[in-house]
Amino acid sequence: MLIRNQDVRKGGFMARSNMTVAEMIGLFLDPAAPVQITAFDGSHFGDSAAPLHLEIKNSRAIYYIAENPNDLGLARAYLQGDLDSPDLQPGNPYQVFKDLVALKKYVKKPGKADLARMAAAIFSHGIRIPEPPAIEGPSLAKRLTEGLRPHTRKGDAATVSYHYDQSNDFYRLFLGSSMTYTCAVFEKPTDTLEAAQEHKLNMVLDKMNLKKGDRLLDVGCGWGSMEVAAAKRGIHVIGVTLAEEQVEWAQEWIRKEGLGDLAEVRLMDYRDVPESGFDGICSIGMMEHVGYKQYPSYFKEMMDKLRPGGILLNHQITRTNSHDNKRAGGFIDRYIFPDGELASPAEIELAIQDTGFEVMTQENLRQHYALTLQHWTENLQDNWEQAKTMVGEPKARLWGLYMAGSRLNFEINNIQVHQFQCIKPDPATGTYSYPLRPWWDR
Template sequence: MAKSKMTVAEMIGLFLTPDAPVQVTAFDGSVFGQDQAPLHLEVKNSRAMYYITENPNDLGLARAYLQGDLDSPELLPGNPYQVLKELMGLKHFVKHPSKMELARAAAAVFSHGVRVPEPPAIEGPSLAKRLTEGIRPHTRRGDAATVSYHYDQSNDFYRLFLGSSMTYTCAVFEKEDDSLEDAQWHKLNMVLDKMHLNKGDRLLDVGCGWGSMEIAAARRGIHVIGVTLAEEQVEWAQNWIRQEGLQDLAEVRLMDYRDVPESGFDGICSIGMMEHVGYKQYPSYFKEMMDKLRPGGILLNHQITRTNSHDHKRAGGFIDRYIFPDGELASPAEIELAIQDTGFEVITQENLRQHYALTLKHWTENLQEHWGQAKPMVGEPKARLWGLYMAGARLNFELDNIQIHQFQCIKPDPETGTDTYPLRPWWDR
């Protein structure tokens, strides 16, 4: 940016105090901060500046990082957690430039021409574009498109960081040093226990993923139907079921949960699927679950939540374009209200926030360990994307910016009420 009257370092100085613990070196030769700073960032070209100027938020920064335009020597391959943590700490050194200073910075960038660089090739369409293509949020078509976008990646790529359980939801740890695999199987068995299911009972698993719940349930002699909208998950799950010889007990279908013709299930679990449903669809969703359960049957609803009811439900630009298009999160209170208003009795509600932070720690470390395989498998931008997403999620769980809750709910029996479960908790937490 040789023509500019303001260097990149000077622009950064508009937003950070001189003592901020970061050094930024830029393609124009300018430097902000000291060599001894704990965090070093490299702005490698002008495209990074256009990305950030166009979207001065998580979307602009993510685009620059995914393209390799913004980097750091402290970044661990596939695991940018520590760098994100250091960046989060810069909030204590933020300045608020005047409108005149902002206008001067924008003029310096655009003195080279008003450019809108193409976003990374792996970026999904905006909400506006999805609407013009007739993909409306939380309709059958919209749900199928957005779920496929996230989950129909390479199964082998997911296995690199999920491990042998192929379980893409929060594990439950008895001790911090438990292995990821032990913690995932513990979670699956805990969910089955919470639903009070026994040999011969019938289970519906909504959003079944790669089939780990089907395997866990069938090993207990439970008849289980899993449904998902991701074709690659169905293929993996069906193969796994055949390998285990559990075809008489377990089945996985490519199907919308609303199209499941069976009812009278003894239990229904929804583990990490509700983020796709949409807040306004909660009443109809829980009614669907109610209609598919027998009286006295238990629903186990496991989903990521906001920490309060004041925050916006929709995710930011980065999550919407790259991770969960149309994803929405509500607070535990809002979810429980929807459950109760449907007619369920909530037996317990459990916050597993710390467990998800630990789960994500394992996933990012696994991706880091297998980085050499991940890059050629899906390409470096997409491998970077998953590391960025998981590291950012870990940090947000640790900081209590988001949580994850399990709601254990029983469908009342019109004859006996809900006097069908033991007086005290019967499952091993």
């Protein structure tokens, strides 16, 4: 019997089985694991003195995890409040994540007989498939049926809108006054987020060696912080994004600063920008949406839009090696970046060079992104009640989950973020001269 039920009841889950939830957990974790787990059926796993405490509040959590025994199943249970922890800081589950990672060495692999016994216990009164949380986005298969092929203009517009067309005021709760949703650059760990974001914007502009009167294209401009920073230097800048909410915010910001004669933000795909001959192009945290197979055509677009001697500053999250799968897992694909893909720095640099650019520098900012995310999660934690009011608790939980998990993954070097500084050679000579030593403040 297949039952699809949004509200799986607490009672009776183990009525037809003699196996408790704690016994199921014991199939996968050594008894010495530093965690205590309490379950809705009254069973307990682990010592109450353990540093980490988890609560499985109802049977729906079990069905979510049984259907998707990976990050998607766990995320669904957490977002619905079915899986929780009294140790968790509202909006900032970072420490709980860190403690969970410490459990890896206690993980066991159960035998086939034990797995069969567990499955029988779970499904003893019917196979239940609870509905996913209402905030979950469609699967790749569903997106394809709607004509949203990955990394096409239509597909990109839909997926970018899904992530960024949230409440601007909600983003401001954790991004702060800079409204900059990319890795900041810290001179020292005690820098404020605002100072580190200002440093990052200035460093990017300096790396492109832009002067007053130069022309800049900002691909994936977000809420306009780069446009404001560039225009204040007298640089003519065009920013493009596929998120309407960002365009509205950026245009208003530019108007308030009185920079409308220098800065412009458009709701536009980067492939549709008609201008060319730019002195610089920056792409800060946008390449995650492009797709690995589209790298050659993307960098060709950048090459065509730059003047000879113009500089591309490409900044993106990366895999640590070339062997990992490019596509994100189920959680990220359904909830954060549909169709998002990450490649290694070597693969990116190869695509850049094969397009004809000369790579001048490559810089890894992994530790800086971990610090940035620490600030964002702490901001969300400080504004937790307001966040819940704005977007509802499941979505507020989602952003805390995503950012805290990302912070930990940057810290333990599961992912990195790289800046590539690239110059377009003169097509006649195949080269272009630039200063012998770095001219910017790192």
